[in-house]
Amino acid sequence: MRNTWTICAKELRSYFVSPIAYLLLTMFGLIFGFFFWNALGYFVIEGMEMQMRGQTFPMSINEQIIRPLLSNVSVVGLFFIPMISMRLFAEEKRSGTIELLATSPVHDVEIVLGKWLAAVILYSCLLLFTALNFAFLFRYGHPDWKPLAVGYLGLLLQAGTLLALGTFISTLTKNQIIAGAATFAVCLLLWVLEWTSGYESATWAHVLAYFSVVTHFESFAKGVIDSKDVIYYLSGIFLGLFFTARSMESMRWRS
């Protein structure tokens, strides 16, 4: 456990001494800020129109601002995750530092967990930016915080799954670009798998849609924790990390 933390701290450090972390934070902050501004503007205009028409249809900040925004974050996250995970192992393999890690008295699992944890923490830092925006909603309105917390839990689980897959892909190559591009392709594919359920009602379409990371986030965005979705994400994380550890082990045989 101590080794996991040592490696995690080292990874976090290299994110934050290089421009990667700041670049990602800035980009994410800008993009989410734009989403937030639009969602808020739309909400305000709609509220005024309703007042003018004399309708008293109830409006909800949770339903009309937070929920769509969380769904947006879940999709935007797909684009950021490859940039976080691509360097984890590819960089070590290129610079030869993997030899230091692999010949130190540290278990492969500890290395894998440490690196993945650092990636998840960096992603959490991105989410902090969204929390800054949401803080304004709490300042001027009265949204319910519980669905928001559940939404964040869902985002973390989803990112955890994709980052675990990204970490695995990163062990397969020395080239960060290749690792990043492949992870991006996998992320996109896992997103669009749900489209099949739109026109096809056969079992295979449902199965495919079930594998989509985004469908499982929908209930979290609503503020509902469904064990089915939690299990999906947890097993995704486990599978990704398991493959990573196996891939590290296979390096010893293939070189």
Added chain:
Amino acid sequence: MIIVKDITKRYARAVAVDHISFSVAKGQIVGFLGPNGAGKTTTMRILTCFLSPSGGSASVAGFDILEQPFEVKKRIGYLPETPPLYLEMETVEYLRFVGKLKGLAGAELEKRIDYVCERCFVADVKNKLLGKLSKGYRQRVGLAQAIIHNPDVLILDEPTAGLDPKQINETRDLIKGLAGDHTIILSTHILPEVEQTCEQVLIINKGKLVATDSVRNLQARTRDAESLLLEVGGRDGQPDALLVQQKLEAIPGVSRVLPGDRKDSGLVFEVQSLKGQLVRGDLARAVVAAGWDLCELSPAGRSLEEIFLQLTGSEAVAEEKPPADELQP
């Protein structure tokens, strides 16, 4: 300390290491010698548990590399061919990270960091970014990293590659100083390095071990004939080379006389004699009796280089040597 039995490593298309067996006693410095691509790095990677062998077994400090890799890793310090440095870290920070990985903590860790910084002469760059260090410093930080947890066994892959002559000497002294406390295996393709630093040599070629012995024994073993360098001068001008050669060949015990370079002071010959025949006195008397000056008479010890070439059967290194003339001032 290190026992290797029949280690083999096969890759998809080639055999990198082919049934190698050797053992190293505690506190020894062993040179691992071979041309590029001979399998030195692969063997070292197997010993450090970075690679698994395709066959055979090995044990380090009493632990099997396949059964108990964790225990082996605790007792090994490893410097790969390129020092495994995180270029965005400072020297101290990097050593602290490695120390933690190797299981050190707290005051003990800080004490070891200070010690290895002194020992490896990197104390003056403690707070510099590794990316800004010169090649020599990087190599020394790599060495500091390898000894930080005071391992029983040190495995150094070409520790002097890419250093300038002064740094090479410093590094060699450093390695020599480390022997005794540590058992050291170092690989190199530079022959004088082995002659200067190592007690034992393992010569490897195309994945096979071709010789294991002490440096001195190796020199003696391959020397089937004694060879002497003789320089003959004349009082008035150079003596006739052919005449000298004939005179020398006539001495009993001399098997061959090879004319060497022509120097200002005289002619140089390489005289070979059968082993055990002491011909030096006869040579000296013959030269003086003929009225020539005996300027120099010295044994031409065979360098490891020749032995190496003989064993690995390659001529490439010999061709690269500059002709002897150019070496004269």
